[in-house]
Amino acid sequence: MTKIPPADHSVSTAGDAGGVDGRLPTQGGDEADDRDHEVTYDVVTTPVLVIGAGAAGARVAIELAESGLEPLVVGKRDYGDAHTTWAAGGINAALGSLDPEDDWPIHAADTLNEGHHLNDPEAVELTAKHMPDRIRELDEWGMSFARTDDGKINQRYFGAQSYRRTCFVGDRTGEVMLETLIDRAQALEIPYRENVMITRLLSDGTRVDGAVGFDMETGDGLLFRTNHVVLAAGGFSAAYRRHSSRDDENNGDAQALALEAGARLLDTEFVQFHPTGMVGERYGDEWDGRLVTEAVRGEGGRLYNNDGERFMERYSPDQMELDARDVVARAIAQEVREGRGTDHGGVYLDISHRDPEYIRERLPTMVERFGDLGVDITEAPMEIGPTAHYTMGGVDIDFQTGETGVEGLYAVGEAVAGVHGANRLGGNSLAETVAIGKLVGEHVSEQVTADDRAPSIADGQRALAEREFAALADLAASDGDVTPETLLEDLGELLWNHAGILRDEAGLREGLDRLEDLRARTADLRVDGDRTSRSFEYAVDLSMSLIVAEVLLRTALERTESRGAHYRTDYPKTDPDWRQNLIVAADEGGLSLQRRGVAEPSEPVREALAEGYELDYHHLE
Ligand SMILES: Cc1cc2nc3c(=O)[nH]c(=O)nc-3n(C[C@H](O)[C@H](O)[C@H](O)COP(=O)(O)OP(=O)(O)OC[C@H]3O[C@@H](n4cnc5c(N)ncnc54)[C@H](O)[C@@H]3O)c2cc1C
Numbered sequence: 001m002t003k004i005p006p007a008d009h010s011v012s013t014a015g016d017a018g019g020v021d022g023r024l025p026t027q028g029g030d031e032a033d034d035r036d037h038e039v040t041y042d043v044v045t046t047p048v049l050v051i052g053a054g055a056a057g058a059r060v061a062i063e064l065a066e067s068g069l070e071p072l073v074v075g076k077r078d079y080g081d082a083h084t085t086w087a088a089g090g091i092n093a094a095l096g097s098l099d100p101e102d103d104w105p106i107h108a109a110d111t112l113n114e115g116h117h118l119n120d121p122e123a124v125e126l127t128a129k130h131m132p133d134r135i136r137e138l139d140e141w142g143m144s145f146a147r148t149d150d151g152k153i154n155q156r157y158f159g160a161q162s163y164r165r166t167c168f169v170g171d172r173t174g175e176v177m178l179e180t181l182i183d184r185a186q187a188l189e190i191p192y193r194e195n196v197m198i199t200r201l202l203s204d205g206t207r208v209d210g211a212v213g214f215d216m217e218t219g220d221g222l223l224f225r226t227n228h229v230v231l232a233a234g235g236f237s238a239a240y241r242r243h244s245s246r247d248d249e250n251n252g253d254a255q256a257l258a259l260e261a262g263a264r265l266l267d268t269e270f271v272q273f274h275p276t277g278m279v280g281e282r283y284g285d286e287w288d289g290r291l292v293t294e295a296v297r298g299e300g301g302r303l304y305n306n307d308g309e310r311f312m313e314r315y316s317p318d319q320m321e322l323d324a325r326d327v328v329a330r331a332i333a334q335e336v337r338e339g340r341g342t343d344h345g346g347v348y349l350d351i352s353h354r355d356p357e358y359i360r361e362r363l364p365t366m367v368e369r370f371g372d373l374g375v376d377i378t379e380a381p382m383e384i385g386p387t388a389h390y391t392m393g394g395v396d397i398d399f400q401t402g403e404t405g406v407e408g409l410y411a412v413g414e415a416v417a418g419v420h421g422a423n424r425l426g427g428n429s430l431a432e433t434v435a436i437g438k439l440v441g442e443h444v445s446e447q448v449t450a451d452d453r454a455p456s457i458a459d460g461q462r463a464l465a466e467r468e469f470a471a472l473a474d475l476a477a478s479d480g481d482v483t484p485e486t487l488l489e490d491l492g493e494l495l496w497n498h499a500g501i502l503r504d505e506a507g508l509r510e511g512l513d514r515l516e517d518l519r520a521r522t523a524d525l526r527v528d529g530d531r532t533s534r535s536f537e538y539a540v541d542l543s544m545s546l547i548v549a550e551v552l553l554r555t556a557l558e559r560t561e562s563r564g565a566h567y568r569t570d571y572p573k574t575d576p577d578w579r580q581n582l583i584v585a586a587d588e589g590g591l592s593l594q595r596r597g598v599a600e601p602s603e604p605v606r607e608a609l610a611e612g613y614e615l616d617y618h619h620l621e
Contacts, residue, residue: 041221052232056413063441087174115421219531241492252548277387402440422564
């Protein structure tokens with residue numbers, strides 16, 4: 001395999017009219033085929049296109065650049081502005097700074113236990129094994145980790161971890177981590193194209209030839225010609241009404257794009273509801289679902305119901321507030337359902353028993369945010385409730401390589417499934433982005449040949465691109481009565497009500513019926529503005545979210561058991577026969593679902609599992 005020198009990203013302009021195709025009913029069908037659009041677009045050539053500039057995309061790009069390639073990174077926002085910046089609490093690595101007994105097999109065992117043994121053991125072990133090196137690397141690159149008095153990288157408790165393993169920068173870990181990665185990427189002069197939204201991968205179902213999108217500032221169409229596409233475009237938790245993500249991120253772009261390109265999705269029924277989201281009725285709609293970092297519980301925060309009871313004593317007397325996220329989220333949902341919630345539909349989270357100075361030092365963002373809302377958390381409790389936070393499901397990949405099964409298409413980060421199984425251990429997502437990101441970057445760099453410098457594009461793929469440009473033009477011209485914002489809100493409500501914390505067959509089936517109704521309403525879509533408008537962006541988001549919503553409802557219906565974050569009130573028990581992953585593919589007949597058995601972990605991890613490590617919660621008392 002020949003490594004190639006850095007390539008120019010040549011830009012030329014092409015044009016031509018094409019037919020119309022697309023995801024939304026407004027764009028497809030015979031009627032749409034009659035329309036005729038003048039389609040102009042720029043062509044950009046690159047050896048590797050990285051879609052997404054969060055931690056995962058940045059880490060892949062760094063590795064590619066360090067092996068002599070010049071990838072092109074695109075993202076929907078400005079450089080350094082990705083969902084990753086919202087990660088607060090920390091990043092896991094078995095460094096043993098405070099607890100020397102900790103080691104990677106114990107980290108892996110905690111991850112498998114939290115994932116209810118549905119995780120891909122290889123993915124888990126690669127992450128746990130590589131993380132100490134990735135943390136040292138970030139440290140060398142200038143990430144300002146909190147330190148112990150003797151200068152070691154400090155580590156804090158996080159839910160369901162046996163030892164203090166979570167490295168942190170106050171409660172701004174993601175922001176500082178992304179700054180560090182972007183500084184490194186800029187030092188390596190990796191080109192980044194801001195405000196680009198990819199709407200389709202060019203694929204014949206077996207290999208990719210590039211991607212299509214548009215410049216969100218000018219509205220111009222963009223055709224990326226490349227033989228290697230790395231999807232690092234995040235998850236889909238923002239499809240829910242109440243979520244901890246930024247509103248305009250995490251709509252399921254990565255999963256929808258991958259599925260359409262011929263890749264498989266995995267474990268999409270597993271959505272993590274974080275127990276501690278801000279309660280909109282108390283703090284205002286703009287704060288609804290926003291995360292109160294897990295670090296509050298890690299630093300000793302206690303949960304109380306409206307009767308002043310520390311209710312976790314009933315649900316989890318040993319681990320209390322630091323039990324797994326799904327357990328704590330269900331406990332809160334139960335308290336509220338049984339009438340012991342606050343008037344605003346939440347419960348109280350209180351850290352005021354700790355020293356105010358300590359709280360200010362460890363939780364500065366929380367102190368500031370609640371302070372702005374008139375609550376001094378060193379003295380008074382916060383009102384919180386569960387919020388959709390993270391999607392364990394995503395693209396099915398090989399974790400040594402990032403390969404998706406579609407030639408030239410790789411995926412990484414929250415876009416993929418495997419490390420977290422049925423429930424994610426806090427602090428493991430940032431870990432996955434860099435641990436697996438480096439491996440994927442290494443592998444992709446070995447795949448790029450001299451020919452990939454000037455990739456050609458098959459005629460069929462160019463025609464597909466032009467149909468997509470025409471479809472986008474058609475979408476922008478939608479002049480019906482219902483806005484994409486309204487439909488996105490209705491979709492969020494639908495998922496919250498029918499595929500939320502507590503699910504059952506009747507509710508899921510009703511959710512699917514309502515989804516059909518909602519899809520039908522897209523025929524009456526109205527986009528207010530051109531292709532640079534927020535309304536148009538939301539229309540594209542909607543098209544992606546509709547796809548993942550269907551996949552999510554279908555897989556949640558299929559899994560007739562409760563496991564981790566997926567709780568079926570009609571099947572409340574975990575069924576050992578269901579220790580299987582659910583794989584989704586799109587074929588001519590629509591979506592197809594298949595089960596796949598889970599592999600067994602390696603000997604050191606089996607030993608750690610047998611040892612039964614567990615956090616002694618009362619360390620914190
Ligand atoms: C409030 C909050 C707190 C969290 N705290 C922690 C924590 O303490 N520890 C932890 O481990 N994890 C935490 N997480 C999870 C963690 O932040 C994410 O899982 C992780 O940052 C995902 O990184 P990523 O690079 O895969 O994706 P993202 O950071 O989501 O980046 C996705 C990128 O893809 C781009 N993109 C998306 N769609 C398109 C498209 N169609 N075209 C072009 N570009 C596109 C976006 O613009 C962005 O650049 C937290 C999450 C939230 C919401």
